[in-house]
Amino acid sequence: MNWGDTRRWVWSLPWTNFGAVLAVLLATAALIVSIRAQRDGRRSANAAEESVKEARRSGDAAVRSAVAAELTLADQQRAAEEQRAAEAEANRPRPALSIEHSRKAVWQLINTGTATARQIRCTELPTAMARGLEGPISLEPGEVSEFMMAASMGSPIPPVLRFVWDGQDQPLPLRVPPRVG
Structure with missing residues (x-):
């Protein structure tokens, strides 16, 4: 090439x-x-x-x-x-009840609440002589209802009373204060 x-x-x-x-x-x-x-x-x-x-x-x-x-x-x-x-x-508003001793054999059921308590009844009437707890009562706020209880030899004044009213179906126990004087 x-x-x-x-x-x-x-x-x-x-x-x-x-x-x-x-x-x-x-x-x-x-x-x-x-x-x-x-x-x-x-x-x-x-x-x-x-x-x-x-x-x-x-x-x-x-x-x-x-x-x-x-x-x-x-x-x-x-x-x-x-x-x-x-x-x-x-x-x-609700009713609120309390018991106070007034004088001798007289106590007071007082509505210290803000509403009227209607048809108040004591569910267990005391065996002591009592007056003013038999029938239903109504209490306006601040209103007072007096009742009497006197003890006898076999029936002392109870330490507690139970109450019901319209709107309070379960018995509410209220302490009974001791008698003074």
């Missing part, structure tokens, strides 16, 4: 054609750009999927938070309503 023909031989090869070489180079560059774009596209798609998942998680968390807030508000409203009801019940 003669080296003088080498130059002609190299230029006669198909890849030496400038248009063909340029086309191969451009195709290679396009292939490289396409492969990188595909990788970036996959990354973008994966990032978009993660973003969608995160948005769903965030939405679920927002729903849970809203439900928790509603439950807390409902609990607060229920507690406030219970407190209002308890305060209304505590402030509701």
